[in-house]
Amino acid sequence: MNKSELIAQVSKETNLTQKRVGEILDAILETIIEVVKEEGSLTFTNFGKFEKRLRKERKGVNPKTGDLILIPPKEVFIFKPSKNIFKAE
Amino acid sequence: MDRKEFLEKVSSKIGADVKEVEQVFQRFIDAVTTALRDGEKVNLSNFGTFSPKITKATKKFSALLNREIEIPEKFTISFSPASKVAEDINIKYKDEKPSVIKEATEREIEKKVTIMPPEKEEEVSKVDKFMEEISKFEKEGSEEKVEEVSEEDVSLSAELLEVLKEVEEKLQEKESVELQPSTSEIKETKEEKEEVSQMPEMNLNQEKPKFTFGEDLTSQPVGSGGYQQSFSTSGGGLSPSSPSKEGSGALWLTLIILLIGIIGVGIYWAFSSDVTETKKEPVVEMKKETTSPVVVEKQPPTSAKKQIIIAPEEYSSIPPDTSIKQKTSLLVEETSPEKKEMKKEVVSPTPETKGTRQKETISSKQETRTAITEKVKPIKRKRVATVERVMKKPAVTSQGDYFIQVNSYSEKRFADAFARELRNKGYRAFVEANDVSGFGKMYRVKVGFYLDEDSASKDYHNLRLLLKKEDIFVDRR
Secondary structure (H helix, E strand, O other), X not given: OOHHHHHHHHHHHHXXXXXXXXXXXXXXXXXXXXXXXXXXXXXXXXXXXXXXXXXXXXXXXXXXXXXXXXXXXXXXXXXXXXXXXXXXX | OOHHHHHHHHHHHHOOOHHHHHHHHHHHHHHHHHHHHOOOOEEXXXXXXXXXXXXXXXXXXXXXXXXXXXXXXXXXXXXXXXXXXXXXXXXXXXXXXXXXXXXXXXXXXXXXXXXXXXXXXXXXXXHHHHHHHHHHHHHXXXXXXXXXXXXXXXXXXXXXXXXXXXHHHHHHHHHHHHOOOOHHHHHHHHHHHHHOOOOHHHHHHHHHHHHHHHHHHHHOOOOOOOHHHXXXXXXXXXXXXXXXXXXXXXXXXXXXXXXXXXXXXHHHHHHOOOOOHHHHHHHHHXXXXXXXXXXXXXXXXXXXXXXXXXXXXXXXXXXXXXXXXHHHHHHHHHOOHHHHHHHHHHHOOHHHOOOOHHHHHHHHHHHHHHHHHHHHHHHHHHHHHHHHHHHOOOOOXXXXXXXXXXXXXXXXXXXXXXXXXXXXXXXXEEEEEEEEOOOEEEEEEEEEEEOOHHHHHHHHHHHHHHHOOOOOEEEEO
């Protein structure tokens, strides 16, 4: 499913123009990222949890040269689905 | 932040009614979940993709519960953020890059070379360049040959004849032995290998001219029947007119073959830095000796200009096979079956080549040789590595009194499975059956034996951490 398909579907159900729905949807997605960046996590009941997680620094080996290297820490964006997400209905 | 706050934030951002936003948001979530439930991916540009995933059902043996557990298949959603978003989230550690703690030791580098040698490609390209040069040389040489033959006098013939005769005599002595099954070559090479085990290149270089020489013989119109016939004709068929042609052709050939030899030595030298200079010099000398006879053998058949041109095409189709057979037979004796395969693979393209046959075959041989040398070394190293690994095994002996009691089971298969797992992790685990009053037969999984308590306690702590189990203990038998 595409974003444009999603917008078309939502606009049908809500009697809003596709343009308006697109604006709102973009704002929703943007704020999700913003909030996660600031607060670390954002939970929606019956949907899931958007999270920022720290991947610790670790040792690795460069396969080309065989050097032992230190891979720096990293923060990743994670979505953990709610347990109820498929139980609804 | 809960849902209400979130919706308020969105509405304030865009200047819309909260109800409107909530409506859209609810529909959005519903649409995404229904799509995922139907097994459809949801791709939101500049945000990420949600994709449904089904994990496989598996069976796992639980050491804690003492039985096998069935893990049913599960429906989950995997989310991968858009690269833009991922970068945005990772702003804190954006500029950090992997740093080298410790550079690879020599042994590790060797290992890596065995896995993927990047130098190989360079060498191949070198050989290709060289082949191009040779082809150029040949073209020029062949053109000049035709012109010179017509212009040149037979003035040099007397001096050349003497030299040629001497060389031929030597050759005949050599080849009379070599021709039958070419055993002398093998012996020579073998002896050399025994002396300098690391120098396969040397032997191969020596063989080079001999192969070309064999090809020439077959191309002779007179001696088409066999090697011995051709030799006799070549020996006696020296006419005063032939040396003049040699003058032009021989120069080119000697130059080219010397070039090949020098470059071959250069390539080899780059590979094995151990080889001393004194060892290299004889190689060059040998080449000189062997190359000049080749020239001698070539000229007698080329009594007419046309034959010079036609000859290559003739022996391009047939003789390379024989030469290859010789090669392979030699190599069979010299090298292991693995290498054999490699050679056959590389050698096969040679019969297809045109025009510049001889040199191409030579250079291709070089390629094979370089390839062989490269392949030979890795194998040796691997063997060394395996030996070292064997040595590194945990120093647990069958002697000693101390052991670690890890677990006990009422069924033998579970105990065996657990012991196997431990053995895979490097512990010397074994199963011991005991009759316990009130429980029946119990199978105890133990690790050991250890000579003293200290060495046992080391593994004991490791096992406790590994299994996250408290009821492990060190005991004495």
